[in-house]
Amino acid sequence: MRVILFAGKGGVGKTSMAGATGTACARAGKKTLILSLDTAHSLSDVFDRKAKLLDVNQGQPVAVADNLWIQELDVQRELFAEFGEIHEYVTRLLAATGQSEILAEDMAILPGMEEVSLLLKINRYLREEEYDVLILDSAPTGESIRFISLPSTLEWYMKKLFRMERTMVKLARPVVEKLYKIPMPDDSYFAAIEKLYNQLKGVDTALTDPRITTVRLVANPEKIVLKETQRASMFFALYGLQVDAVIMNRIMPEGVTDEYFEDWKKRQKEYLDHAKKYFSPLPILTADLFRGEVLGVDGLTALADQVYGGKEPDSIFFKKKPWELSKGPNGYEMKIRLPFADKKDIRLHRSGEELILTVGALKRHILLPRAVAASPTVKARFSGKHLLVSFGAEAP
Numbered sequence: 001m002r003v004i005l006f007a008g009k010g011g012v013g014k015t016s017m018a019g020a021t022g023t024a025c026a027r028a029g030k031k032t033l034i035l036s037l038d039t040a041h042s043l044s045d046v047f048d049r050k051a052k053l054l055d056v057n058q059g060q061p062v063a064v065a066d067n068l069w070i071q072e073l074d075v076q077r078e079l080f081a082e083f084g085e086i087h088e089y090v091t092r093l094l095a096a097t098g099q100s101e102i103l104a105e106d107m108a109i110l111p112g113m114e115e116v117s118l119l120l121k122i123n124r125y126l127r128e129e130e131y132d133v134l135i136l137d138s139a140p141t142g143e144s145i146r147f148i149s150l151p152s153t154l155e156w157y158m159k160k161l162f163r164m165e166r167t168m169v170k171l172a173r174p175v176v177e178k179l180y181k182i183p184m185p186d187d188s189y190f191a192a193i194e195k196l197y198n199q200l201k202g203v204d205t206a207l208t209d210p211r212i213t214t215v216r217l218v219a220n221p222e223k224i225v226l227k228e229t230q231r232a233s234m235f236f237a238l239y240g241l242q243v244d245a246v247i248m249n250r251i252m253p254e255g256v257t258d259e260y261f262e263d264w265k266k267r268q269k270e271y272l273d274h275a276k277k278y279f280s281p282l283p284i285l286t287a288d289l290f291r292g293e294v295l296g297v298d299g300l301t302a303l304a305d306q307v308y309g310g311k312e313p314d315s316i317f318f319k320k321k322p323w324e325l326s327k328g329p330n331g332y333e334m335k336i337r338l339p340f341a342d343k344k345d346i347r348l349h350r351s352g353e354e355l356i357l358t359v360g361a362l363k364r365h366i367l368l369p370r371a372v373a374a375s376p377t378v379k380a381r382f383s384g385k386h387l388l389v390s391f392g393a394e395a396p
């Protein structure tokens with residue numbers, strides 16, 4: 001299955017592009033599902049459905065054209081149905097915390113339950129292989145950061161934390177509960193977590209595999225939008241997701257000659273040029289500002305025709321990996337693409353088999369492959385686009 005995630009600032013046209021791409025894939029004969037990850041669903045509106053999908057069919061897929069289904073997930077329902085125990089504990093924990101420092105740390109590593117339930121759904125589609133293409137319409141950048149960081153933290157969480165946490169909780173429960181009045185999870189919580197992880201297995205590798213999943217960043221040729229798009233492209237790289245195109249949407253067509261729009265047109269041109277340079281070698285796809293809102297299958301087909309022209313909408317437009325690990329004569333070198341990071345914002349910390357990379361407020365734990373974990377970190381340098389981390393020869 002092919003997975004395409006649409007991301008970007010609020011209002012730039014993510015849902016429209018997800019809809020257009022889905023429509024085009026379906027028209028090309030691919031069985032396609034567009035899944036809305038935004039809790040403020042607008043997919044049914046874009047497809048001009050009168051009733052909200054959630055109300056008519058409880059968040060199940062609905063056919064909107066030949067080969068094409070759309071789905072607005074009822075996250076709360078998913079959560080309660082299968083992971084009541086976990087949710088119950090997290091709720092108790094939140095209710096009991098006056099945000100003590102230890103707990104704030106814990107919360108940061110405990111994956112957000114909503115995001116987990118989205119991953120779970122995605123994994124089910126990946127395993128069932130009923131659809132050829134899965135299109136994900138995500139929430140605006142800021143709100144989806146946690147979702148994006150999750151696939152890359154899952155493995156780390158499973159390997160390191162689960163075992164340790166369980167032992168610790170067993171030992172600490174009586175003391176902690178008495179002293180701090182913080183509820184500790186019981187065994188059913190851990191059983192539920194274990195089941196959850198089994199059902200999540202593989203979703204992290206699928207979402208960070210550039211042959212399966214790519215991200216399309218949607219933007220408008222405007223200053224503030226571009227800034228956020230640059231930032232977004234940085235954190236996708238940080239979390240190991242492959243961006244394969246930037247879609248510049250709402251470009252004033254040449255045919256508009258009204259003097260009132262002259263300044264808009266001039267600025268848009270500048271920002272478009274700037275974006276082409278900035279994101280190079282990523283391809284930039286474009287779409288005009290339409291005469292009205294883009295609605296329904298016909299409108300979305302017209303939008304897709306502009307964006308993709310003759311290209312296949314589900315092809316992978318850019319294939320360079322965000323990570324590379326190579327072995328040279330002096331040991332291993334890890335090359336991490338961080339296109340828009342500022343050197344002063346980058347922090348690297350090594351703790352045993354883990355590399356902890358922080359860029360501004362974003363943090364990623366990288367679990368090193370065994371061979372690399374045996375070697376000490378020798379040096380790290382930032383080339384402007386790549387962070388190069390060298391590891392010494394394997395320990396004797």
Ligand SMILES: Nc1ncnc2c1ncn2[C@@H]1O[C@H](COP(=O)(O)OP(=O)(O)O)[C@@H](O)[C@H]1O
Nearest residue numbers: 010011012013014015016250288289290293294
């Ligand atoms: N190229 C375009 N021309 C005209 N209107 C557009 C275009 N792209 C999106 N829109 C309109 O802009 C609004 C926001 O688009 P939407 O796809 O919902 O954005 P997002 O999902 O990023 O918040 C919608 O009313 C949509 O019809």
Ligand SMILES: [Mg+2]
Nearest residue numbers: 014015038042
């Ligand atoms: Mg949207």
